[in-house]
Amino acid sequence: MGLLWALEPEKPFWRFLKRDVEIPFVVELEVLDGHDPEPGRLLCQARHERLFLPPGVRRESVRAGRVRATLFLPPGPGPFPGIIDIFGIGGGLLEYRASLLAGHGFATLALAYYNFEDLPKNMDNISLEYFEEALCYMLQHPQVKGPGIGLLGISLGADICLSMASFLKNVSATVSINGSGISGNKAINYKHSSIPPLGYDLRRIKVAFSGLMDIVDIRNDLVGGYENSSMIPVEKAQGPILLIVGQDDHNWRSELYAQKVSERLQAHGKEKPQIICYPGTGHYIEPPYFPLCPASLHELVNKHVMWGGEPRAHSKAQVDAWKQILAFFCKHLGGTQKTAFPKL
């Protein structure tokens, strides 16, 4: 698969994104006689297609109350264990992870929350009531098996998942991919509770030798450690938590924050979360074989920033993390063993 995971964008700072999951990702392969710069005649060619909508998976647009989302239902009669999938800063509606999860037997809701259709263009704060509405949508859906739902998120999306697990009922299992466990830049609100943001200081931006910005240390210090008032009260979460950590994450210090989440849980007499750390792995841990995106636009600073990760190690981590996520959801949401098979 190295031919795929080692791909680099022609356009600098461009990230591989699968926007339309109904169209496969196609790579044309050609073997030429000789070498660059003067390759000879074409010896053979092949077409490699990766489906993002596995056979039999159904895609349904969801416009219910305020909820803007897409639901992917696995083949077969159902009901299926349910997952809500949430991305991070930048917003929009990204469906590729949800569609792949549905191929493994999970009814998965790719959930937008800003910068999509009639949702707000920007986000002033994070109101969990919106996410509660999405959770209720899943719970009342006849094809979704209750009594609880799984949550999967990356980065800011992971922190939203950890907040949902802490404040809302009926969350059975939560997976955070490079989340922080902290209310970062915007307050997280639910009814009369509000978690104040920790905030950041742009003077702490570093510029690497390559000229790229490194924002890994811009967040304010977590004074008081796990007792800091900006920490999400993860001890209130009912279901188990899996924290996936890239040890070379340059968006923020994921490994340190995972430690704080663990300390907080233990200080409250709760079970330790499962933490899986991957060396040489950056912020954008995607499904297997997505090429590494070393740097791209970060909406927070409106500049290109480095995300971290070394291509080979990052790719290995993506393969393993995917297996671990599937196995975790199978165990805690009651999927069948077949659905945990790590094939894409």
Ligand SMILES: CC(C)(COP(=O)(O)OP(=O)(O)OC[C@H]1O[C@@H](n2cnc3c(N)ncnc32)[C@H](O)[C@@H]1OP(=O)(O)O)[C@@H](O)C(=O)NCCC(=O)NCCSC(=O)CCCC(=O)O
């Ligand atoms: C999907 C997009 C790209 C935006 O969608 P959109 O609005 O439909 O996009 P648009 O109008 O076409 O472009 C807006 C801008 O997004 C950039 N962009 C667009 N496509 C790509 C790409 N393939 N690679 C790299 N950059 C891309 C471009 O610069 C676009 O601007 P431009 O058109 O060039 O003016 C974005 O919102 C996104 O990537 N969303 C999910 C991001 C995500 O999960 N990020 C997680 C990591 S970062 C994070 O959450 C940090 C948290 C920090 C904190 O809370 O402290």
